[in-house]
Amino acid sequence: MxxxxxxxxxxxxxxxxxxxxxxxxxxxxxxxxxxxxxxxxxxxxxxxxxxxxxxxxxxxxxxxxxxxxxxxxxxxxxxxxxxxxxxxxxxxxxDMADVLNSVCDKLISRHPHIYGDTIAETEEQVKANWEQLKLKEGNKSVLGGVPGSLPALVKAMRIQEKARGAGFDWDEKQQVWEKVEEEMQEFKAEFNLDGEPAESNVTIDIERAEGEFGDLLFSLVNYARFIDINPETALERTNKKFIKRFQYIEQQARANGKKLNEMTLSEMDVYWNEAKTILDF
Known part of the structure; x- marks a missing residue:
């Protein structure tokens, strides 16, 4: 043109x-x-x-x-x-022309329901077609397109999304929640040592604990996906919320001539609860 x-x-x-x-x-x-x-x-x-x-x-x-x-x-x-x-x-x-033409060619190739005669009327059908096309392009595994350097939480979400695109997924969110509860109970049974005395010589097998905790996190990410929550975004919003509330505690402590390391947890809780009612998240 x-x-x-x-x-x-x-x-x-x-x-x-x-x-x-x-x-x-x-x-x-x-x-x-x-x-x-x-x-x-x-x-x-x-x-x-x-x-x-x-x-x-x-x-x-x-x-x-x-x-x-x-x-x-x-x-x-x-x-x-x-x-x-x-x-x-x-x-x-x-050069930049090669970059832009390459991505344009890929978009056209991977949207045959727009630029070809393939039918895909739902988001799930589009995702399934996308993964199949990537396999035809040379990917040896559906999971091959998940970058190894992704942060673990994001990677878990992408792995699950790609597995779903290949048809490997739960049918109902209730099934996923049951898996969450199962993983929670397994972790609690093995590693909740609240009942042990402080001087107990009982030690936790860190490698096994990490494995069980990882299973629990993975199942929670799976459930988040089923209810359309992005776990990375959810956790980062909580991080930001915590930072704002904690900084409010610091500000109020300074205004009252106090130092955090000299305050009791109960004293800090007063400011924390104020932050929850005052700050707009």
Missing amino acids: NFDQLSPRRQEQLMAFDRLLTIMDELREQCPWDRKQTMDSLRHLTIEETYELSDAILEKDVQEIRKELGDIQLHLVFYAKIASETGTESPDRF
Whole structure:
């Protein structure tokens, strides 16, 4: 399609993207820091930017989301620019056009219900088709697409989603909850030592305890999936809630000339309960 035939806003979007590519070219050539960077040196920075975007989304800070999306887009352009600088005959060479065309081709290939004659009328059918297509593309396992470096909680969710796409899943959420209770009882029976005296020589087999606790967490993630809760998001919201309440305790303690390490738990609980009623979560 001719550029002039595009809507004014689409033209503006393309021009903005071209502006970023041009600036990246200039920085790579003229800035000592940008010129020095490699894919390896950028990796941890990209991860950091992704977490910052995640925080902004959880906080529902739209202006911060826009800013963090820009930072991540810069990183994507940076990686493509680095790759484009390899020799013209190198099989590892690619640029941003290759990146974008590749993902466009993949989207078209994996949506045959839109761009082909496959029928998929529900989200579950789309997911099932997606996993089957990935197997045809060369994946040796349905779980092969789960990155090994994912945080464990996120990885558990993705493993379960992919297994479901292959038809390996519970039928009803009640079955999953029964599994949660079963795992809870197993963990409690083996490792709840509240009844043991303080001087008892009973020790916990940490490796077995971790295994049982992992089973319990995995079953809770499974149940969360059945009731459409993202466990990573749920836990992070609780983390943020705890931080706000704890910081309220610190603020009130300072305002009253107290130090936390000199307060009793009962005294801190007073401020904690105030935080629960005062702060808006």
